[in-house]
Amino acid sequence: MAPIFFKAPLTRVSGAFFAVCTFLSVSCQNCESIDLEDASCHPGNPARGESNGKPEVCRNGLDDNCIDGVDEGCDCNSDVGQPDAKDCGGDGRGNDVGACHVTTVTCVNGKFPACEPDRLPGEYADNDCNGVDDDCNGAVDDGFVPFECWTGPDYAVFNERSACAKGLVRCVKGALTECLGETLPDVERCNDRDDDCNDRVDDGTAEENETCGVDTDVGACVYGRNVCAVGGTLVCQGAVGPAAETCNGIDDDCDGVADEGADGHPLVMRCETRCGSGIAECIHGQPVNCSAREPSEIDYCDGTDDDCDGQTDEDMPCPCRLGAFHECREAPLTCGKGFQRCVTPVGCDPNTPYSCVPGWSQCELFHITDETCNNWDDDCDLLIDEAADGNPLAQTCSSPDNPLIGECAPGSSRCSAGLWGSCDGEVVPVEESCDDKDNNCDGHVDEGMNKKVDMVFVVDISGSMCPYSQTLAGALNRYSANFDGDEHRFSLLFFPGAFGRSTPYRIIANNVDFASFQAALSQLNCSGDGDEPSYDVLLELTSPSTTPINWRSDATPYIILIGDEPARTWNNVSQQMVAAQTANCQIANCQPGDKVEVFIITHKGGGSGSWGGSGQDYSSYYIEICYQESSRIIEIYPADEDRYVQDLLGVFQKVCLTGADGGMSPVGLDGGPTGASDGGPSKPDGGP
Structure with a gap:
């Protein structure tokens, strides 16, 4: 008789299943005649050790195939009710953050399939920039440390005067960036910096030897050259710019024309002779054609210092100035006015200066004129130096410093024996007084009189x-x-x-x-x-x-x-x-x-x-x-x-009261100046 196994309910302890089995010893005699509820072999099944051709069902407490006992070959329940499941690795510490997760496998045909153990937080560093939260802390690649990079030439130096700087490689979205933020060598400039990072400051700068200072080298102009001075200062040396044009045969103002004036004509300039100053033209770099008079060899009788020696007409007799006029009263004139002219004598030869000494012409009748103070009957009325009313001629007169404004007024002078007499009646400036008059004749009335x-x-x-x-x-x-x-x-x-x-x-x-x-x-x-x-x-x-x-x-x-x-x-x-x-x-x-x-x-x-x-x-x-x-x-x-x-x-x-009319105007009177006629206090009887 084959043994029969009875399966007790499974009990899970600390992740493992345990069962208590009861073994019965049953003898199968042709099995068909045995009706056992819990026996492995059903009626008609072969005896122990002989398969009945059925598959073993795991965890049902039966020897379904009548071979090797109940649930043989079953590590887990895969057929009865809910299949068994387990935490891969059996540690129970996995989580579902980042690369970490809990891997659960289900029992198949009585066996758990193979699986990798769970990844636990902290087991791996998150510094490899792979876009995965390797350390399962909720941040991706947070352990990545940017590192320096340099794509420039190997000779580059990095110091406080060097313009070069290394960059950094960073992790962005799970991928490494290119070299960021680096400063590569540049063209060397005059700036007190090592722009090309060759450990030499301002050597062979781009600006050096460039032209500077002027924009042309026409005429006297010369380009300057840039020189990089200590401290990174660009200095223009040797430049010659345009200058005011001078008479020297050189194009001083660098416009392509030498010795020209502002109007394009030849330059003019001041020139000097013994007789004075003049203007000369610049021709071929030399002043010519000075407008100043050149001294003559002889000082002619013409009222001019011809030889420019500071004396006039000293070289020959000069009874009159050539071209001058003067009045004359020679016979046959008895009244009216005549004149004589200073003329050159007939036969004057300029090459013989003394033959050209001028003299007065004959007295010629000019015309009858108004009477003037000259002791002559100018108007031919048999009266001499008389006015229209028959009285002696008179004229206004004044001192040179009399402004003739305000109270100042000219005087009068009378003609006597052809001469003007003294100036009588002139009113000159006096000290200002409070009388509504401009006594000092400065254009202001009673100024400074209204004192406190x-x-x-x-x-x-x-x-x-x-x-x-x-x-x-x-x-x-x-x-x-x-x-x-x-x-x-x-x-x-x-x-x-x-x-x-x-x-x-x-x-x-x-x-x-x-x-x-x-x-x-x-x-x-x-x-x-x-x-x-x-x-x-x-x-x-x-x-x-x-x-x-x-x-x-x-x-x-x-x-x-x-x-x-x-x-x-x-x-x-x-x-x-x-x-x-x-x-x-x-x-x-x-x-x-x-x-x-x-x-x-x-x-x-x-x-x-x-x-x-x-x-x-x-x-x-x-x-x-x-x-x-x-x-x-x-x-x-x-x-x-x-x-x-x-x-x-x-x-x-x-x-010095001043009313609207500029004079003394007391309220309630007649509007004109008041007070005693002599400017002092008055009495009813006009006394002081």
Whole structure:
């Protein structure tokens, strides 16, 4: 009886399959009569060791061919259910990145086919530029290192002065590139570099010996040659360029023609003879045909220095200059005009110079002419040197340096005995003055006259000033308006400053423009105390240590004190003390020797009565302060606005007011110049 094998289920442990087999001992007696479910031999099969002709089925637990037992020759299951599979190599470490992968094989006919073991990450270097991720890190050929290459000549050197540089072979998409980035030898240039990489700098450069400097070698021009100097600087040597043409037979300007001028004609140049300078032509490299006169052998009587020795007509008698004319009054002339000509005598032989001495011709009648100052009856009217009105001839005259503009004018000269007399009545330039005239005749009127002025008005506001206060305010308003746009400044002080003796004055406006001054005038009144310290005020205003006024250092100081009382003092100030201060000005722009311009408006004897003129003359209180000039003291009576404006304009005539017409034009008057006719302050009666 043949043994029968029973296959237990396969169990996989660590990649290997294990089974537990149970062996039964069965005797096949003609097999057909045996019905065994798990026997290898089915009914009708031959006995053990005898094939029944069927193939063995792997892993079914049967001896399908009845030879050598159950599943003989089967290494794996290939027939029952899902065929067996395995990791090639059995290591289980493969991955599917790059060249690495897991190779699985399936059991066929009970056997696993042959296969290569798995490639594992890190087993191979990825540096061979094959387009494969050999090291299985996700990057292709990332281990490839570019290497130097050189396709140039073997003699090339590589150093800091060499222009050559080796290239690199790189890996691009799995293939090696050509040699990239190399710098091959080039033509040697003059640049302080070894361009051809032969270890010599600037040797035999391409530029050397090339022509340079000029673009032609015609005439005097010569090509230069390039030389490579130390430091790689190309220097042109030996070049001769075009030059200005000179008379030398050489084509200096290299245009193919020698000694020619700008117009193509022969060159001309300056030439000299003893008689002067001239122009000569250049012919065959030499100046010829000089236009300067050559000296003659004899100095003829012709008014010319013929022999050019610095003397005229010295070689022969010369009673007259050949060709000259002059008047004559020889018989038969008794009036009119005649003339004689200087002529060469008949029979003159140029080869005999002395035969050609000139002389005057006969006196010939010319014609009757207008009378001239020559002691002759030119117009034949039996009168000599007379004008049309019968008076002696006269003509305008002037000094050579008289410009005859502005106020300057010519004078007049009269004819006497054929001669002109002195120049009478000429007006010459004088120093400019403020009178709307061009006194210095330079084309400008009153230039430099409109100087800066600081005007200080000191006004008595005691009760007795009531008849004058408002009139003065109106006059000062109109007067100051004339200075709109000028650089003059105004101050307004009231005195006494307050009732009692606390201060001698009160400042209402301190060196302000005319608009601010006009606004301050609205405060002018007659409500002050009756004890007016005029001396004290004047002394403080002119003292550099006590003055309250903001005097400008470039302005002229003017002080106008207006009051109807005699001068008084609170502090024993005398007129002499004030006069000493004003005569030695130390404020504003005063220089040593200057004085303060002081003017007083008060009573000078005009009128009478308590509210009219006082009949008193207070000039003596101020005459020393006003430098003994009575014109600086102006009558206050009567209160007349127009007259006040005129008087103020007279006071400030040196300020040189300029209106639209260029002259003094106070606002509110007739538009013409105002003030006294003599330029000083005026009075109703025309006095100073």
